[in-house]
Amino acid sequence: MRMFGASQPSWARILTVALAGASTAQAVTLDVEDGDSIKIAARQVATNMMSYYTGNRPGDNPGNLPDPYYWWEAGAMFNALIDYWYYTGDDKWNDITTQGLLWQAGDTGAFMPNNQSKTEGNDDQAFWGFAAMSAAERNFPNPPSDKMGWLAMAQATFNTQAPRWDNSSCGGGLRWQIFTWNNGYSYKNTISTGGFFNLAARLAKYTGNSTYQEWAERAWDWTEDVGFMTPDYHFWDGASDLSNCTDINEIEWTYNNGVFLLGAANMWNITSDPKWKDRVERILESSEVFFSDNPKNVMFERACETVNTCMVDQRSFKGYLARWMAATTQMAPFTYDLIMPKLKASASAAAQACDGGPEGTTCGLKWTEKKWDTTTDFGQQMAALEVIQANLITKVAAPVTSDNGGTSKGDPSAGGKPPAPTPDALSYPITTGDRAGAGILTALMMITLGGSAGWLVWD
Numbered sequence: 356m357r358m359f360g361a362s363q364p365s366w367a368r369i370l371t372v373a374l375a376g377a378s379t380a381q382a383v384t385l386d387v388e389d390g391d392s393i394k395i396a397a398r399q400v401a402t403n404m405m406s407y408y409t410g411n412r413p414g415d416n417p418g419n420l421p422d423p424y425y426w427w428e429a430g431a432m433f434n435a436l437i438d439y440w441y442y443t444g445d446d447k448w449n450d451i452t453t454q455g456l457l458w459q460a461g462d463t464g465a466f467m468p469n470n471q472s473k474t475e476g477n478d479d480q481a482f483w484g485f486a487a488m489s490a491a492e493r494n495f496p497n498p499p500s501d502k503m504g505w506l507a508m509a510q511a512t513f514n515t516q517a518p519r520w521d522n523s524s525c526g527g528g529l530r531w532q533i534f535t536w537n538n539g540y541s542y543k544n545t546i547s548t549g550g551f552f553n554l555a556a557r558l559a560k561y562t563g564n565s566t567y568q569e570w571a572e573r574a575w576d577w578t579e580d581v582g583f584m585t586p587d588y589h590f591w592d593g594a595s596d597l598s599n600c601t602d603i604n605e606i607e608w609t610y611n612n613g614v615f616l617l618g619a620a621n622m623w624n625i626t627s628d629p630k631w632k633d634r635v636e637r638i639l640e641s642s643e644v645f646f647s648d649n650p651k652n653v654m655f656e657r658a659c660e661t662v663n664t665c666m667v668d669q670r671s672f673k674g675y676l677a678r679w680m681a682a683t684t685q686m687a688p689f690t691y692d693l694i695m696p697k698l699k700a701s702a703s704a705a706a707q708a709c710d711g712g713p714e715g716t717t718c719g720l721k722w723t724e725k726k727w728d729t730t731t732d733f734g735q736q737m738a739a740l741e742v743i744q745a746n747l748i749t750k751v752a753a754p755v756t757s758d759n760g761g762t763s764k765g766d767p768s769a770g771g772k773p774p775a776p777t778p779d780a781l782s783y784p785i786t787t788g789d790r791a792g793a794g795i796l797t798a799l800m801m802i803t804l805g806g807s808a809g810w811l812v813w814d
């Protein structure tokens with residue numbers, strides 16, 4: 356399939372597609388001003404994405420992607436599918452989504468399956484919690500009545516993370532890893548604290564419970580105080596708590612901006628406090644570094660994309676910034692004119708980068724190239740889906756809340772019985788073959804580069 360290189364003239368691809376004889380074969384074309392065109396493109400790209408998923412096959416565990424994809428990325432996938440249904444009305448993957456979420460949520464609803472205890476980080480857990488939160492906000496069809504509700508799962512995730520707030524170093528924050536025996540336990544990072552912030556802010560909006568709001572304020576303030584967020588709202592990756600978070604790894608990822616952006620937009624929506632409006636605006640300003648000038652407004656992962664070092668997790672990150680930018684236009688409508696040109700330009704370019712493979716629906720990593728870059732990967736396929744479907748945001752209703760249309764069953768004390776850690780995992784050495792968390796590759800890169808990957812950020 357790689358032989359259909361990007362440099363081939365398009366007639367050659369069309370001819371090859373025709374010869375392949377697949378009646379559904381059809382390259383992705385997208386007109387971002389046309390809702391039907393967006394839906395068709397989203398369906399094509401999602402269909403290709405779902406060809407990676409094996410969790411619904413007999414003998415496999417629901418909610419897992421095959422190697423080399425990590426557990427958290429499946430949680431991200433279900434969030435993308437919930438949004439896909441909400442944006443398009445197509446319920447083709449709803450059953451798979453419900454099955455995967457219920458399975459991995461487990462009895463406590465907190466997304467802490469024993470099978471993942473060798474590697475599960477706070478950020479990994481948060482990505483599953485986001486999916487449950489989105490399901491509640493979008494009124495995704497509820498689980499059977501004898502099962503826990505989506506809202507309760509998001510609360511369970513929050514309730515297991517809040518007690519992990521750690522004052523013993525760096526003045527607070529969440530550690531990257533949950534379990535002491537895992538590499539990265541001594542690393543405090545922006546995505547873990549940001550995931551908690553995002554979830555807390557959205558729970559505050561949905562439930563009206565001020566406890567969540569207080570936690571969101573605390574998480575924001577700490578991120579600022581410790582210096583993971585700079586005075587001009589750039590987000591660095593994190594730091595080791597062994598040196599009290601003084602030696603910060605200054606690498607910038609799209610998803611850190613995204614996770615704080617939507618949380619801040621929810622806080623603005625709840626409080627109408629100009630402080631939060633300013634923060635939303637300033638994050639959008641700092642996010643400019645992730646959009647190219649030529650082609651204009653097209654998103655790229657600047658820390659790795661231009662030097663071809665994006666690792667498996669990182670290939671999906673742009674999708675989360677796109678997802679959360681779109682959701683931000685609903686919670687903070689004043690951002691609409693700032694955000695939409697970027698989502699339109701990025702989606703148009705992404706669609707052009709999605710003409711790989713025998714059906715012309717395989718997406719490349721680099722949207723800025725506006726053609727398939729001959730690579731294939733689950734995460735980059737998902738990211739393209741996210742940015743394409745995000746352009747339907749103008750056509751759908753805003754998130755529901757518990758007193759405004761929400762039907763999801765909650766439980767403020769869910770997740771209260773934390774699953775016992777698996778003792779035998781203590782003697783289990785981490786190998787490179789183990790599934791790793793959302794941030795592990797960042798940390799590995801840091802180690803490889805002698806403790807700082809800051810130089811990767813070139814301008």
Ligand SMILES: *[C@@H]1O[C@H](CO)[C@@H](O)[C@H](O)[C@H]1NC(C)=O
Pocket residue numbers: 416417458459468470
């Ligand atoms: C954990 O792994 C075991 C063995 O493969 C499997 O039976 C179980 O369903 C898995 N649990 C989850 C939540 O996937």
Ligand SMILES: *[C@@H]1O[C@H](CO)[C@@H](O)[C@H](O)[C@H]1NC(C)=O
Pocket residue numbers: 522527
């Ligand atoms: C951690 O510090 C915060 C504020 O600095 C405080 O509100 C909180 O109670 C502390 N938590 C613990 C467990 O000491």
Ligand SMILES: *[C@@H]1O[C@H](CO)[C@@H](O)[C@H](O)[C@H]1NC(C)=O
Pocket residue numbers: 524525526580581599
């Ligand atoms: C660690 O950092 C925190 C917050 O920046 C500070 O309050 C604390 O005093 C520092 N601890 C040490 C031992 O330097």
Ligand SMILES: *[C@@H]1O[C@H](CO)[C@@H](O)[C@H](O)[C@H]1NC(C)=O
Pocket residue numbers: 514564565566567767768
């Ligand atoms: C608000 O949330 C907190 C934290 O989860 C919980 O302890 C409390 O019971 C909730 N209050 C209400 C009224 O639901």
Ligand SMILES: *[C@@H]1O[C@H](CO)[C@@H](O)[C@H](O)[C@H]1NC(C)=O
Pocket residue numbers: 623624625627685686687688689753754
């Ligand atoms: C909060 O979100 C709703 C739904 O999109 C919107 O109508 C309202 O204007 C927002 N509030 C603020 C303060 O922006």
